[in-house]
Amino acid sequence: MSRRHSTTEIKEVRTSAAHRAEPSSGVDTIALRGGRRPDPTTGAVLTPIVQSTTYAHEAVGVHKGHTYSRASNPTVSALEEALGALENTPPAVCFATGMAAITTLFLSLVKAGDHVVVSDVVYGGTVRLLNLVLAPLGIDATFVDTSEAKNVEQAINERTRLVLIETPANPTLKLADVEAIARITKKRGVLLAVDNTFLTPVLLRPLDLGADITVYSTTKYIEGHNATVGGSLAARDAALLERFRLIRKTLGSIQAPFDAWLTLKGLKTLPLRIRQHSRSALAVARFLQGHPKVTKVYYPGLSEFPQHELAVRQNRGRLAAKRQTENADSETFFGGIVAFEVAGGVDSGVTVMNNVQLCILAENLGAAETLITHPVSMTHGDVPREQRERTGITDGLIRLSVGLEDPADIIADLERALAKVTAATTRTARTSPTGSTRRTTTVTRARARQLA
């Protein structure tokens, strides 16, 4: 026989430790259960979608915490708690898009006359925001190669308020040493924000390494299913979070409740997905590295990657933290993004992108489906050519977001597309990054399975 619960009993359910993940829980537990509790009014295990614009006040000045959905919304708040649990912060602040989060970051912390330092390889939308919107408002940006911490130190001046780094950088995967840069920003009294969209708190924990703010496009791995656009900002400083909420309410850039609900659903499997994305990306990177028509492969998990050591040291997210106590020898994960160039430059790159069948030629990354992107004509078209050329975003660069399909199928698809690159271009001299000449190989499906 069912019976109705009293309000006191409901309160007990809400706060019951049995329904909570602890900060010391494994990352799979936290992603699935952290910051979540059954709905206090119905017991629904999934947070309901509260699709209400406004909320009744019991009396003037007396309400249950939400007043108007531009300021806050219960479903969005549930996502904010879950993201906060994952990063061990107070509830995060969620936005309609990643760019809304980045715009809020700048408008919250800088004003006319201020200066910011930004990684020279960042998402193209961030460059567009700085050059086309913030520069005319009197906010100057210096783009520096943040793979060398000393470049950040040199770029900071008395007007600098904020340093924003992206690691691995989109799309060349260049890394920044967060701990070393945080030491500099602390010494100089400047805030450090890290766009951690590529690795997520599962693989990289910038706030534990001394950063002040983390930035996410939740559109990518966090939601992970190509179903929403969204963004978030996290911090441990309550005053910063309050400022972000004020600016979000003022700009009107909060996430919609249905998108927050879908993101809550995606978040549950984030660590599982990151493990598989990483394993498949490593297999794909190794295949590309051994392919005669591929001239360059960028993947931090390859031992030839110039900053491989830093990737091994820095990718100590929660997957690694739990692992250390259980099995010190278990694998390290490097994320799901691989970039590469094909012999013959842009024409060959275009041939590959136009001939894949399983990989989808599209913008976005971090979703279940494998997506192949041409940064110069798609995501980074607004980055000035001179900046692109200086930072290795060549016309022939291809970015691959390795998805959750069977990795052997992804490799076979790439092999088919690479076979379409003409013989003339394949005669180009080919050497690996270590200088050894490559053997021409035909990857059969069986071989693709072995590589995967």
Ligand SMILES: Cc1ncc(COP(=O)(O)O)c(C=O)c1O
């Ligand atoms: C690293 C990074 N940050 C921010 C963004 C912007 O996010 P959104 O597309 O959700 O606005 C992107 C988008 O590709 C990105 O790759």
